[in-house]
Amino acid sequence: MRELALHILDIAENSISANADEIKIIVEEDLGKDILRILIQDNGKGMDAETLAKITDPFITSRKTRSVGLGIPFFKAAAEACEGSFTIHSVPGKGTTVEAVFKHSHIDRMPLGNIESTLLTLLMGTPEIHWIFEYRNNESCFIFDDQPIKETLDGIPLSEPAVMRYIREMIETGIQEARLSGIMEATH
Amino acid sequence: MPSVKSLDDLKKIREEALKKQQLKETSGKTEVVVGMGTVGIAAGARETLKAILDMIEKDNLSDIIVRQTGNIGLDSYEPIVQVILPGEEKVSYGKVNPEMARRIMKEHVLGGEIVKDFQIEG
Numbered sequence: 001m002r003e004l005a006l007h008i009l010d011i012a013e014n015s016i017s018a019n020a021d022e023i024k025i026i027v028e029e030d031l032g033k034d035i036l037r038i039l040i041q042d043n044g045k046g047m048d049a050e051t052l053a054k055i056t057d058p059f060i061t062s063r064k065t066r067s068v069g070l071g072i073p074f075f076k077a078a079a080e081a082c083e084g085s086f087t088i089h090s091v092p093g094k095g096t097t098v099e100a101v102f103k104h105s106h107i108d109r110m111p112l113g114n115i116e117s118t119l120l121t122l123l124m125g126t127p128e129i130h131w132i133f134e135y136r137n138n139e140s141c142f143i144f145d146d147q148p149i150k151e152t153l154d155g156i157p158l159s160e161p162a163v164m165r166y167i168r169e170m171i172e173t174g175i176q177e178a179r180l181s182g183i184m185e186a187t188h
Numbered sequence: 189m190p191s192v193k194s195l196d197d198l199k200k201i202r203e204e205a206l207k208k209q210q211l212k213e214t215s216g217k218t219e220v221v222v223g224m225g226t227v228g229i230a231a232g233a234r235e236t237l238k239a240i241l242d243m244i245e246k247d248n249l250s251d252i253i254v255r256q257t258g259n260i261g262l263d264s265y266e267p268i269v270q271v272i273l274p275g276e277e278k279v280s281y282g283k284v285n286p287e288m289a290r291r292i293m294k295e296h297v298l299g300g301e302i303v304k305d306f307q308i309e310g
Contacts, residue, residue, distance in 0.1 A: 001230055010229050017258050070226040117238050124241055125224065125256030152198045156209075161248045162201045164241060170193045 001071075003113025004038060004102075007078065010071035011040045011098050012122055018044025018096065021129055023122075027115060028136040029104060029179075031186045035084075036102040036109065043095040052090050075100055082106035116172050119144070123167065127158045135175050137182025142174035208250060216274030217251045218297055223268040225259030232285060233267035239286035240269075243293050252297060262310050271296050282308035 001007055008025060015023045020042035028037040047055065055072050076086040079100040090096040102109045115135070123131055123146060133144040149158075149167065156163060222228070222237040237256060244252055260268045265282030269292060272278045279302055281292055288306055295301050 006229055006234065009224070009234055010226050013224055013226075013229070013256075013258060071229075114234075117234055120241060121224070121234050121237050121256065124254055125222070125237065148195060149198060152195045153202055156202050156205045157253070159244065159252060159254055160201075160205045160250060161245050162204065163198070164245045166193060166198055166201055168245070173193075 001074065002110065004036070004078075004110050005113035005115040005118040007071065007075045007100075007110075008038060008040065008115070009118040009121060011075060012042075012118075014072070015040065015042035015044050015096065016126055016129065018042060018046070020044030020095065022132070023129055024132040024134070025119075026134045026136070027112065028134075029112075029138070029182070030136070031104060031138060031183075034104045036104045036112070037099070038101075039097065039099045041095065041097045046092040046094050046096055047090040048092050052088060056088060072098075078102075078110060082109040116168075116175060119171055120168055124158055124164065133171075135178050137179050138186040140178040140182035140185065142178035144171060144174060205250075217253050218274060219253045219255060219270075219272040220293075220297060221255045221257055221270040221272070223258070223260040223262075223266060223270075224256040225266075227259065227263045228266040228268065231266040231283075235286050236267045236269060236284050236289045239289045240293060243290055249293075249298070260310070262308070265308050265310075268308075268310075273297075273300065280308050280310045281306040 001010070012023055012025065022043045024041045026039040056076060057073065072088070079086040079102055082102045083106055084100065084102040087099045088096065119133055131146045135142045153163065158164065158167065220240055222233055222240070224233050237254070240254055243249065244254070262268055262282065267284050269281045269284045269289060270278050271292065279296065281303065284292065284306065292303050292306065295303050
């Protein structure tokens with residue numbers, strides 16, 4: 001995969017498969033610390049230690065549910081290739097948290113890519129899940145929580161064209177503004 | 189474009205949508221499903237789904253349910269799109285890029301004609 005945003009989509013798909021009904025995604029760019037941090041946290045069914053070990057090891061192919069977790073070794077390798085780190089923490093019955101940290105300035109670091117498109121895909125494609133998204137750029141922050149939107153809509157689907165436009169613009173402008181003001185602060 | 193969107197804006201959108209809904213008969217909704225497993229994502233499924241969402245937004249298409257699902261199990265055909273018209277059998281399409289997705293939307297979802305060129309078994 002060529003974008004970190006595609007990895008985020010892939011990891012979030014694992015959370016969906018784990019029957020999570022609340023998924024939180026955090027993307028943080030901190031130029032002072034020179035890191036890009038990605039966190040995906042769900043309240044799904046979680047995994048025991050054995051499954052966890054299998055899922056992070058690309059050479060174990062004996063698992064039957066081969067599609068779930070297929071992308072984890074790639075995400076881990078991408079972080080480790082740029083002086084970063086990768087951790088996955090899971091508790092059966094409670095949920096799973098995946099965290100990848102990249103050295104922001106590393107030459108091999110993949111671009112973040114189209115994170116807006118990843119979020120829209122997740123929101124529109126799985127409206128039954130409560131999505132929380134945080135984008136941080138240095139001191140600036142954009143937080144998107146779909147709960148108040150869904151409450152206000154009260155039965156009108158997210159896929160209603162005007163609603164879709166509302167959400168798309170909200171996410172696109174929110175991220176853009178946080179990015180711009182974050183970069184401004186960092187360079188002043 | 190105002191940068192801060194308020195929930196009041198959304199309430200207005202909701203009221204408009206409700207009016208529209210009342211005018212329509214309950215004819216059932218068309219479902220469009222895109223496979224979003226690892227293989228699908230790597231093959232471009234996000235862009236395929238985005239093309240479908242963009243078309244719904246731009247052409248103002250109500251009553252279409254877009255869903256994503258995990259691996260559909262036909263890796264070599266990813267990205268896979270499935271269309272289910274109300275009361276009809278599921279039709280699967282393989283290796284669907286954004287351009288093909290727009291054609292499927294136009295001809296099948298809106299026009300009711302299966303796009304045989306892209307159809308796969310499954």
